[in-house]
Amino acid sequence: MAAPLSPSLPASTTWGDPITETLELTGARCALSRGLVAAGDWALAFPAPGRLKIQVVIHGVVWLVIEGIEHPVRLEAGDIAVFAGDRRYTLASDPAVPAIDALPVLRATTDTFFHVGDEGRDAVTIGGHIDLNTTGKDLLLSALPPMMHVGAATAEAPAACWLMDRTLHEMRSDAPGAAFAADHLAQLLFVQVLRVFLANANADTYPTGWLRALADERVAPALRLMHGDPARSWSLTELARATAMSRTSFAQRFKEVAGLPPLTYLCVWRMRLARHILRREDTPVAAIAASLGYGSESAFSNAFKRTTGVAPRRYREAARAN
Structure with a gap:
Protein backbone atom coordinates (compact mmCIF):
# COMPACT_ATOMS: atom_id res chain seq x y z
CA MET A 1 0.00 0.00 0.00
CA ALA A 2 2.74 2.45 0.96
CA ALA A 3 5.01 3.47 -1.89
CA PRO A 4 7.80 6.00 -2.45
CA LEU A 5 6.29 9.45 -2.89
CA SER A 6 8.17 10.18 -6.08
CA PRO A 7 10.43 8.32 -8.50
CA SER A 8 13.40 10.24 -7.10
CA LEU A 9 13.03 8.97 -3.55
CA PRO A 10 14.96 5.85 -2.54
CA ALA A 11 13.03 2.69 -3.29
CA SER A 12 13.98 1.32 0.13
CA THR A 13 12.22 4.14 1.99
CA THR A 14 9.39 2.66 4.09
CA TRP A 15 6.73 5.31 3.86
CA GLY A 16 3.91 4.54 6.23
CA ASP A 17 6.11 4.00 9.28
CA PRO A 18 5.99 7.39 11.04
CA ILE A 19 9.29 6.82 12.87
CA THR A 20 11.16 5.93 9.67
CA GLU A 21 9.65 8.90 7.90
CA THR A 22 10.51 11.26 10.72
CA LEU A 23 14.12 10.13 10.88
CA GLU A 24 14.33 10.58 7.11
CA LEU A 25 12.75 14.06 7.11
CA THR A 26 14.62 15.38 10.14
CA GLY A 27 18.07 14.22 9.11
CA ALA A 28 18.49 12.88 12.65
CA ARG A 29 22.07 11.83 13.25
CA CYS A 30 23.22 10.48 16.58
CA ALA A 31 26.89 10.72 17.55
CA LEU A 32 28.41 9.48 20.80
CA SER A 33 31.37 11.66 21.71
CA ARG A 34 33.11 11.81 25.11
CA GLY A 35 33.17 9.30 27.92
CA LEU A 36 33.51 9.94 31.65
CA VAL A 37 35.17 7.67 34.21
CA ALA A 38 34.54 8.75 37.81
CA ALA A 39 35.01 7.64 41.41
CA GLY A 40 34.32 9.02 44.88
CA ASP A 41 32.29 12.21 45.31
CA TRP A 42 32.03 14.27 42.15
CA ALA A 43 29.66 16.47 40.18
CA LEU A 44 30.07 18.25 36.84
CA ALA A 45 27.81 21.08 35.64
CA PHE A 46 27.34 21.34 31.86
CA PRO A 47 25.93 24.24 29.83
CA ALA A 48 22.89 23.68 27.66
CA PRO A 49 24.25 21.69 24.70
CA GLY A 50 21.99 23.34 22.13
CA ARG A 51 21.20 19.94 20.60
CA LEU A 52 19.20 16.94 21.65
CA LYS A 53 21.41 15.23 24.23
CA ILE A 54 21.92 11.51 24.85
CA GLN A 55 23.61 10.02 27.94
CA VAL A 56 24.26 6.32 28.46
CA VAL A 57 25.66 4.62 31.58
CA ILE A 58 28.09 1.78 30.96
CA HIS A 59 29.02 0.95 34.55
CA GLY A 60 27.90 1.98 38.03
CA VAL A 61 25.41 4.71 38.91
CA VAL A 62 25.24 8.31 37.70
CA TRP A 63 22.75 10.94 38.82
CA LEU A 64 21.36 13.30 36.17
CA VAL A 65 20.01 16.68 37.29
CA ILE A 66 18.31 18.69 34.52
CA GLU A 67 17.33 22.33 34.83
CA GLY A 68 13.56 22.68 35.00
CA ILE A 69 12.92 19.03 35.92
CA GLU A 70 12.03 18.72 39.59
CA HIS A 71 13.50 15.35 40.50
CA PRO A 72 17.04 14.08 39.77
CA VAL A 73 17.18 10.92 37.68
CA ARG A 74 19.17 7.89 38.85
CA LEU A 75 20.82 6.19 35.89
CA GLU A 76 22.19 2.68 36.35
CA ALA A 77 24.33 0.55 34.04
CA GLY A 78 22.45 0.01 30.78
CA ASP A 79 20.17 3.05 31.26
CA ILE A 80 19.83 5.71 28.58
CA ALA A 81 18.60 9.30 28.95
CA VAL A 82 17.66 11.61 26.08
CA PHE A 83 16.78 15.20 26.90
CA ALA A 84 16.25 18.61 25.36
CA GLY A 85 19.30 20.61 24.45
CA ASP A 86 18.00 23.91 25.78
CA ARG A 87 18.59 22.99 29.43
CA ARG A 88 21.68 23.05 31.64
CA TYR A 89 22.38 19.75 33.35
CA THR A 90 24.63 18.11 35.93
CA LEU A 91 26.12 14.63 36.15
CA ALA A 92 27.05 13.54 39.66
CA SER A 93 27.78 10.71 42.06
CA ASP A 94 25.07 12.22 44.26
CA PRO A 95 22.72 15.20 43.65
CA ALA A 96 23.88 16.75 46.95
CA VAL A 97 27.52 17.08 45.83
CA PRO A 98 28.41 20.68 44.81
CA ALA A 99 29.09 20.78 41.07
CA ILE A 100 32.12 22.25 39.32
CA ASP A 101 32.20 23.63 35.80
CA ALA A 102 32.65 20.75 33.35
CA LEU A 103 34.18 22.76 30.48
CA PRO A 104 37.68 23.21 31.94
CA VAL A 105 37.76 19.48 32.72
CA LEU A 106 36.78 18.62 29.15
CA ARG A 107 39.32 21.02 27.66
CA ALA A 108 42.15 19.57 29.74
CA THR A 109 42.25 16.40 27.63
CA THR A 110 41.38 15.24 24.15
CA ASP A 111 41.09 11.60 25.20
CA THR A 112 37.87 9.78 24.37
CA PHE A 113 37.44 9.17 28.12
CA PHE A 114 38.27 11.71 30.81
CA HIS A 115 38.47 11.16 34.57
CA VAL A 116 36.97 13.04 37.52
CA GLY A 117 36.93 12.47 41.29
CA ASP A 118 39.05 9.95 43.11
CA GLU A 119 41.21 7.22 41.62
CA GLY A 120 39.10 4.30 40.50
CA ARG A 121 36.19 3.39 38.31
CA ASP A 122 32.95 3.65 40.27
CA ALA A 123 31.00 4.88 37.25
CA VAL A 124 31.47 5.05 33.49
CA THR A 125 29.13 7.07 31.27
CA ILE A 126 29.29 8.28 27.72
CA GLY A 127 27.56 11.28 26.21
CA GLY A 128 26.56 12.30 22.73
CA HIS A 129 24.15 14.42 20.77
CA ILE A 130 21.53 14.16 18.05
CA ASP A 131 21.80 16.63 15.19
CA LEU A 132 18.60 17.66 13.41
CA ASN A 133 17.87 19.78 10.37
CA THR A 134 15.38 22.67 10.50
CA THR A 135 12.44 20.35 9.92
CA GLY A 136 13.70 18.06 12.67
CA LYS A 137 13.83 20.80 15.26
CA ASP A 138 10.21 21.61 14.49
CA LEU A 139 8.95 18.06 14.10
CA LEU A 140 10.93 15.97 16.57
CA LEU A 141 11.87 18.35 19.39
CA SER A 142 8.31 19.61 19.72
CA ALA A 143 7.01 16.04 20.01
CA LEU A 144 9.42 14.71 22.62
CA PRO A 145 9.03 15.15 26.38
CA PRO A 146 11.75 17.17 28.15
CA MET A 147 13.48 13.95 29.21
CA MET A 148 13.22 10.30 28.14
CA HIS A 149 14.61 7.66 30.50
CA VAL A 150 15.03 4.17 29.07
CA GLY A 151 15.66 1.73 31.91
CA ALA A 152 17.92 -1.29 31.53
CA ALA A 153 15.16 -3.51 32.96
CA THR A 154 12.81 -2.99 30.01
CA ALA A 155 12.33 -5.96 27.69
CA GLU A 156 13.83 -4.07 24.74
CA ALA A 157 16.88 -2.82 26.63
CA PRO A 158 19.27 -5.71 25.77
CA ALA A 159 19.40 -4.57 22.14
CA ALA A 160 20.16 -1.01 23.23
CA CYS A 161 22.84 -2.26 25.62
CA TRP A 162 24.43 -4.32 22.84
CA LEU A 163 24.47 -1.28 20.57
CA MET A 164 26.05 0.82 23.32
CA ASP A 165 28.71 -1.81 23.90
CA ARG A 166 29.54 -2.13 20.19
CA THR A 167 29.57 1.65 19.69
CA LEU A 168 31.97 2.03 22.59
CA HIS A 169 34.15 -0.76 21.21
CA GLU A 170 34.36 0.92 17.78
CA MET A 171 35.06 4.33 19.31
CA ARG A 172 38.08 2.91 21.12
CA SER A 173 39.26 0.81 18.19
CA ASP A 174 41.84 1.67 15.54
CA ALA A 175 40.50 -1.02 13.20
CA PRO A 176 39.74 0.00 9.60
CA GLY A 177 36.31 1.60 9.32
CA ALA A 178 35.91 2.03 13.08
CA ALA A 179 34.65 5.62 12.87
CA PHE A 180 32.13 4.68 10.16
CA ALA A 181 30.89 1.72 12.21
CA ALA A 182 30.59 3.80 15.39
CA ASP A 183 28.54 6.44 13.57
CA HIS A 184 26.06 3.94 12.17
CA LEU A 185 25.77 2.02 15.44
CA ALA A 186 24.96 5.31 17.17
CA GLN A 187 22.16 5.88 14.63
CA LEU A 188 20.70 2.49 15.47
CA LEU A 189 20.98 3.29 19.16
CA PHE A 190 18.76 6.36 18.71
CA VAL A 191 16.20 4.31 16.78
CA GLN A 192 16.17 1.77 19.59
CA VAL A 193 15.67 4.52 22.18
CA LEU A 194 12.58 5.73 20.31
CA ARG A 195 11.26 2.17 20.00
CA VAL A 196 11.70 1.44 23.68
CA PHE A 197 10.10 4.68 24.69
CA LEU A 198 7.09 4.15 22.44
CA ALA A 199 6.70 0.62 23.82
CA ASN A 200 6.87 1.59 27.48
CA ALA A 201 5.89 5.22 28.01
CA ASN A 202 2.47 6.51 28.95
CA ALA A 203 1.17 8.55 26.01
CA ASP A 204 -0.01 11.23 28.44
CA THR A 205 3.64 12.07 29.20
CA TYR A 206 4.19 13.30 25.63
CA PRO A 207 3.56 16.87 24.50
CA THR A 208 0.60 17.25 22.16
Whole structure:
Protein backbone atom coordinates (compact mmCIF):
# COMPACT_ATOMS: atom_id res chain seq x y z
CA MET A 1 0.00 0.00 0.00
CA ALA A 2 2.74 2.45 0.96
CA ALA A 3 5.01 3.47 -1.89
CA PRO A 4 7.80 6.00 -2.45
CA LEU A 5 6.29 9.45 -2.89
CA SER A 6 8.17 10.18 -6.08
CA PRO A 7 10.43 8.32 -8.50
CA SER A 8 13.40 10.24 -7.10
CA LEU A 9 13.03 8.97 -3.55
CA PRO A 10 14.96 5.85 -2.54
CA ALA A 11 13.03 2.69 -3.29
CA SER A 12 13.98 1.32 0.13
CA THR A 13 12.22 4.14 1.99
CA THR A 14 9.39 2.66 4.09
CA TRP A 15 6.73 5.31 3.86
CA GLY A 16 3.91 4.54 6.23
CA ASP A 17 6.11 4.00 9.28
CA PRO A 18 5.99 7.39 11.04
CA ILE A 19 9.29 6.82 12.87
CA THR A 20 11.16 5.93 9.67
CA GLU A 21 9.65 8.90 7.90
CA THR A 22 10.51 11.26 10.72
CA LEU A 23 14.12 10.13 10.88
CA GLU A 24 14.33 10.58 7.11
CA LEU A 25 12.75 14.06 7.11
CA THR A 26 14.62 15.38 10.14
CA GLY A 27 18.07 14.22 9.11
CA ALA A 28 18.49 12.88 12.65
CA ARG A 29 22.07 11.83 13.25
CA CYS A 30 23.22 10.48 16.58
CA ALA A 31 26.89 10.72 17.55
CA LEU A 32 28.41 9.48 20.80
CA SER A 33 31.37 11.66 21.71
CA ARG A 34 33.11 11.81 25.11
CA GLY A 35 33.17 9.30 27.92
CA LEU A 36 33.51 9.94 31.65
CA VAL A 37 35.17 7.67 34.21
CA ALA A 38 34.54 8.75 37.81
CA ALA A 39 35.01 7.64 41.41
CA GLY A 40 34.32 9.02 44.88
CA ASP A 41 32.29 12.21 45.31
CA TRP A 42 32.03 14.27 42.15
CA ALA A 43 29.66 16.47 40.18
CA LEU A 44 30.07 18.25 36.84
CA ALA A 45 27.81 21.08 35.64
CA PHE A 46 27.34 21.34 31.86
CA PRO A 47 25.93 24.24 29.83
CA ALA A 48 22.89 23.68 27.66
CA PRO A 49 24.25 21.69 24.70
CA GLY A 50 21.99 23.34 22.13
CA ARG A 51 21.20 19.94 20.60
CA LEU A 52 19.20 16.94 21.65
CA LYS A 53 21.41 15.23 24.23
CA ILE A 54 21.92 11.51 24.85
CA GLN A 55 23.61 10.02 27.94
CA VAL A 56 24.26 6.32 28.46
CA VAL A 57 25.66 4.62 31.58
CA ILE A 58 28.09 1.78 30.96
CA HIS A 59 29.02 0.95 34.55
CA GLY A 60 27.90 1.98 38.03
CA VAL A 61 25.41 4.71 38.91
CA VAL A 62 25.24 8.31 37.70
CA TRP A 63 22.75 10.94 38.82
CA LEU A 64 21.36 13.30 36.17
CA VAL A 65 20.01 16.68 37.29
CA ILE A 66 18.31 18.69 34.52
CA GLU A 67 17.33 22.33 34.83
CA GLY A 68 13.56 22.68 35.00
CA ILE A 69 12.92 19.03 35.92
CA GLU A 70 12.03 18.72 39.59
CA HIS A 71 13.50 15.35 40.50
CA PRO A 72 17.04 14.08 39.77
CA VAL A 73 17.18 10.92 37.68
CA ARG A 74 19.17 7.89 38.85
CA LEU A 75 20.82 6.19 35.89
CA GLU A 76 22.19 2.68 36.35
CA ALA A 77 24.33 0.55 34.04
CA GLY A 78 22.45 0.01 30.78
CA ASP A 79 20.17 3.05 31.26
CA ILE A 80 19.83 5.71 28.58
CA ALA A 81 18.60 9.30 28.95
CA VAL A 82 17.66 11.61 26.08
CA PHE A 83 16.78 15.20 26.90
CA ALA A 84 16.25 18.61 25.36
CA GLY A 85 19.30 20.61 24.45
CA ASP A 86 18.00 23.91 25.78
CA ARG A 87 18.59 22.99 29.43
CA ARG A 88 21.68 23.05 31.64
CA TYR A 89 22.38 19.75 33.35
CA THR A 90 24.63 18.11 35.93
CA LEU A 91 26.12 14.63 36.15
CA ALA A 92 27.05 13.54 39.66
CA SER A 93 27.78 10.71 42.06
CA ASP A 94 25.07 12.22 44.26
CA PRO A 95 22.72 15.20 43.65
CA ALA A 96 23.88 16.75 46.95
CA VAL A 97 27.52 17.08 45.83
CA PRO A 98 28.41 20.68 44.81
CA ALA A 99 29.09 20.78 41.07
CA ILE A 100 32.12 22.25 39.32
CA ASP A 101 32.20 23.63 35.80
CA ALA A 102 32.65 20.75 33.35
CA LEU A 103 34.18 22.76 30.48
CA PRO A 104 37.68 23.21 31.94
CA VAL A 105 37.76 19.48 32.72
CA LEU A 106 36.78 18.62 29.15
CA ARG A 107 39.32 21.02 27.66
CA ALA A 108 42.15 19.57 29.74
CA THR A 109 42.25 16.40 27.63
CA THR A 110 41.38 15.24 24.15
CA ASP A 111 41.09 11.60 25.20
CA THR A 112 37.87 9.78 24.37
CA PHE A 113 37.44 9.17 28.12
CA PHE A 114 38.27 11.71 30.81
CA HIS A 115 38.47 11.16 34.57
CA VAL A 116 36.97 13.04 37.52
CA GLY A 117 36.93 12.47 41.29
CA ASP A 118 39.05 9.95 43.11
CA GLU A 119 41.21 7.22 41.62
CA GLY A 120 39.10 4.30 40.50
CA ARG A 121 36.19 3.39 38.31
CA ASP A 122 32.95 3.65 40.27
CA ALA A 123 31.00 4.88 37.25
CA VAL A 124 31.47 5.05 33.49
CA THR A 125 29.13 7.07 31.27
CA ILE A 126 29.29 8.28 27.72
CA GLY A 127 27.56 11.28 26.21
CA GLY A 128 26.56 12.30 22.73
CA HIS A 129 24.15 14.42 20.77
CA ILE A 130 21.53 14.16 18.05
CA ASP A 131 21.80 16.63 15.19
CA LEU A 132 18.60 17.66 13.41
CA ASN A 133 17.87 19.78 10.37
CA THR A 134 15.38 22.67 10.50
CA THR A 135 12.44 20.35 9.92
CA GLY A 136 13.70 18.06 12.67
CA LYS A 137 13.83 20.80 15.26
CA ASP A 138 10.21 21.61 14.49
CA LEU A 139 8.95 18.06 14.10
CA LEU A 140 10.93 15.97 16.57
CA LEU A 141 11.87 18.35 19.39
CA SER A 142 8.31 19.61 19.72
CA ALA A 143 7.01 16.04 20.01
CA LEU A 144 9.42 14.71 22.62
CA PRO A 145 9.03 15.15 26.38
CA PRO A 146 11.75 17.17 28.15
CA MET A 147 13.48 13.95 29.21
CA MET A 148 13.22 10.30 28.14
CA HIS A 149 14.61 7.66 30.50
CA VAL A 150 15.03 4.17 29.07
CA GLY A 151 15.66 1.73 31.91
CA ALA A 152 17.92 -1.29 31.53
CA ALA A 153 15.16 -3.51 32.96
CA THR A 154 12.81 -2.99 30.01
CA ALA A 155 12.33 -5.96 27.69
CA GLU A 156 13.83 -4.07 24.74
CA ALA A 157 16.88 -2.82 26.63
CA PRO A 158 19.27 -5.71 25.77
CA ALA A 159 19.40 -4.57 22.14
CA ALA A 160 20.16 -1.01 23.23
CA CYS A 161 22.84 -2.26 25.62
CA TRP A 162 24.43 -4.32 22.84
CA LEU A 163 24.47 -1.28 20.57
CA MET A 164 26.05 0.82 23.32
CA ASP A 165 28.71 -1.81 23.90
CA ARG A 166 29.54 -2.13 20.19
CA THR A 167 29.57 1.65 19.69
CA LEU A 168 31.97 2.03 22.59
CA HIS A 169 34.15 -0.76 21.21
CA GLU A 170 34.36 0.92 17.78
CA MET A 171 35.06 4.33 19.31
CA ARG A 172 38.08 2.91 21.12
CA SER A 173 39.26 0.81 18.19
CA ASP A 174 41.84 1.67 15.54
CA ALA A 175 40.50 -1.02 13.20
CA PRO A 176 39.74 0.00 9.60
CA GLY A 177 36.31 1.60 9.32
CA ALA A 178 35.91 2.03 13.08
CA ALA A 179 34.65 5.62 12.87
CA PHE A 180 32.13 4.68 10.16
CA ALA A 181 30.89 1.72 12.21
CA ALA A 182 30.59 3.80 15.39
CA ASP A 183 28.54 6.44 13.57
CA HIS A 184 26.06 3.94 12.17
CA LEU A 185 25.77 2.02 15.44
CA ALA A 186 24.96 5.31 17.17
CA GLN A 187 22.16 5.88 14.63
CA LEU A 188 20.70 2.49 15.47
CA LEU A 189 20.98 3.29 19.16
CA PHE A 190 18.76 6.36 18.71
CA VAL A 191 16.20 4.31 16.78
CA GLN A 192 16.17 1.77 19.59
CA VAL A 193 15.67 4.52 22.18
CA LEU A 194 12.58 5.73 20.31
CA ARG A 195 11.26 2.17 20.00
CA VAL A 196 11.70 1.44 23.68
CA PHE A 197 10.10 4.68 24.69
CA LEU A 198 7.09 4.15 22.44
CA ALA A 199 6.70 0.62 23.82
CA ASN A 200 6.87 1.59 27.48
CA ALA A 201 5.89 5.22 28.01
CA ASN A 202 2.47 6.51 28.95
CA ALA A 203 1.17 8.55 26.01
CA ASP A 204 -0.01 11.23 28.44
CA THR A 205 3.64 12.07 29.20
CA TYR A 206 4.19 13.30 25.63
CA PRO A 207 3.56 16.87 24.50
CA THR A 208 0.60 17.25 22.16
CA GLY A 209 1.74 16.22 18.67
CA TRP A 210 2.29 13.37 16.22
CA LEU A 211 4.39 11.26 18.61
CA ARG A 212 1.69 11.35 21.26
CA ALA A 213 -0.85 10.36 18.59
CA LEU A 214 1.38 7.47 17.54
CA ALA A 215 1.62 6.31 21.16
CA ASP A 216 -2.15 6.56 21.61
CA GLU A 217 -3.62 3.14 20.84
CA ARG A 218 -7.01 4.62 19.93
CA VAL A 219 -5.92 7.01 17.18
CA ALA A 220 -2.64 5.42 16.05
CA PRO A 221 -4.33 3.22 13.39
CA ALA A 222 -5.66 6.33 11.64
CA LEU A 223 -2.28 8.04 11.85
CA ARG A 224 -0.61 5.04 10.22
CA LEU A 225 -3.19 5.01 7.43
CA MET A 226 -2.48 8.64 6.60
CA HIS A 227 1.26 8.08 6.66
CA GLY A 228 0.92 4.90 4.61
CA ASP A 229 -0.94 6.63 1.78
CA PRO A 230 -0.72 10.43 2.13
CA ALA A 231 -1.89 10.93 -1.49
CA ARG A 232 -5.26 9.33 -0.79
CA SER A 233 -8.25 11.58 -0.23
CA TRP A 234 -9.01 10.21 3.22
CA SER A 235 -12.44 10.90 4.66
CA LEU A 236 -13.17 11.39 8.31
CA THR A 237 -15.53 8.40 8.12
CA GLU A 238 -12.77 6.06 6.83
CA LEU A 239 -10.29 7.17 9.48
CA ALA A 240 -12.86 6.91 12.28
CA ARG A 241 -13.81 3.41 11.14
CA ALA A 242 -10.17 2.32 11.42
CA THR A 243 -10.19 3.35 15.09
CA ALA A 244 -13.61 1.82 15.87
CA MET A 245 -14.89 5.22 16.99
CA SER A 246 -17.64 7.51 15.82
CA ARG A 247 -16.64 10.44 13.59
CA THR A 248 -17.22 12.90 16.42
CA SER A 249 -15.33 10.92 19.07
CA PHE A 250 -12.44 10.22 16.70
CA ALA A 251 -12.10 13.83 15.58
CA GLN A 252 -12.15 15.04 19.18
CA ARG A 253 -9.65 12.46 20.40
CA PHE A 254 -7.28 13.01 17.47
CA LYS A 255 -7.21 16.76 18.03
CA GLU A 256 -6.60 16.25 21.77
CA VAL A 257 -3.48 14.13 21.22
CA ALA A 258 -2.15 15.44 17.89
CA GLY A 259 -3.03 19.10 18.38
CA LEU A 260 -4.72 19.29 14.96
CA PRO A 261 -7.91 17.94 13.38
CA PRO A 262 -7.22 14.76 11.37
CA LEU A 263 -7.52 16.19 7.86
CA THR A 264 -5.56 19.30 8.81
CA TYR A 265 -2.82 17.01 10.12
CA LEU A 266 -2.83 15.18 6.77
CA CYS A 267 -2.39 18.46 4.89
CA VAL A 268 0.46 19.55 7.18
CA TRP A 269 2.18 16.19 6.75
CA ARG A 270 1.90 16.42 2.97
CA MET A 271 3.57 19.81 3.06
CA ARG A 272 6.44 18.44 5.18
CA LEU A 273 6.99 15.71 2.63
CA ALA A 274 6.85 18.28 -0.16
CA ARG A 275 9.48 20.48 1.49
CA HIS A 276 11.71 17.44 1.92
CA ILE A 277 11.49 16.54 -1.79
CA LEU A 278 11.96 20.14 -2.93
CA ARG A 279 15.11 20.53 -0.84
CA ARG A 280 16.74 17.30 -1.95
CA GLU A 281 15.43 16.39 -5.40
CA ASP A 282 14.87 17.81 -8.87
CA THR A 283 11.45 16.19 -9.22
CA PRO A 284 9.12 18.50 -11.21
CA VAL A 285 6.58 20.35 -9.10
CA ALA A 286 3.75 18.76 -11.10
CA ALA A 287 5.03 15.28 -10.22
CA ILE A 288 5.29 16.19 -6.54
CA ALA A 289 1.72 17.49 -6.65
CA ALA A 290 0.45 14.23 -8.15
CA SER A 291 2.40 12.09 -5.70
CA LEU A 292 0.76 13.91 -2.78
CA GLY A 293 -2.79 13.64 -4.05
CA TYR A 294 -3.35 17.06 -5.59
CA GLY A 295 -5.37 17.19 -8.78
CA SER A 296 -3.25 19.90 -10.35
CA GLU A 297 0.05 21.70 -9.92
CA SER A 298 -1.79 24.96 -9.19
CA ALA A 299 -3.83 23.38 -6.37
CA PHE A 300 -0.64 22.04 -4.80
CA SER A 301 1.22 25.34 -5.28
CA ASN A 302 -1.61 27.29 -3.63
CA ALA A 303 -1.66 24.90 -0.64
CA PHE A 304 2.12 25.02 -0.35
CA LYS A 305 2.19 28.84 -0.44
CA ARG A 306 -0.56 29.05 2.20
CA THR A 307 1.55 26.85 4.48
CA THR A 308 5.05 28.22 3.88
CA GLY A 309 4.46 31.73 2.53
CA VAL A 310 6.37 31.01 -0.71
CA ALA A 311 5.71 29.14 -3.95
CA PRO A 312 7.31 25.68 -4.35
CA ARG A 313 9.86 26.79 -6.94
CA ARG A 314 10.92 29.76 -4.81
CA TYR A 315 11.24 27.47 -1.81
CA ARG A 316 13.47 25.09 -3.78
CA GLU A 317 15.68 27.94 -5.03
CA ALA A 318 16.10 29.37 -1.52
CA ALA A 319 16.83 25.93 -0.02
CA ARG A 320 19.46 25.21 -2.67
CA ALA A 321 21.09 28.61 -2.13
CA ASN A 322 21.67 27.97 1.59
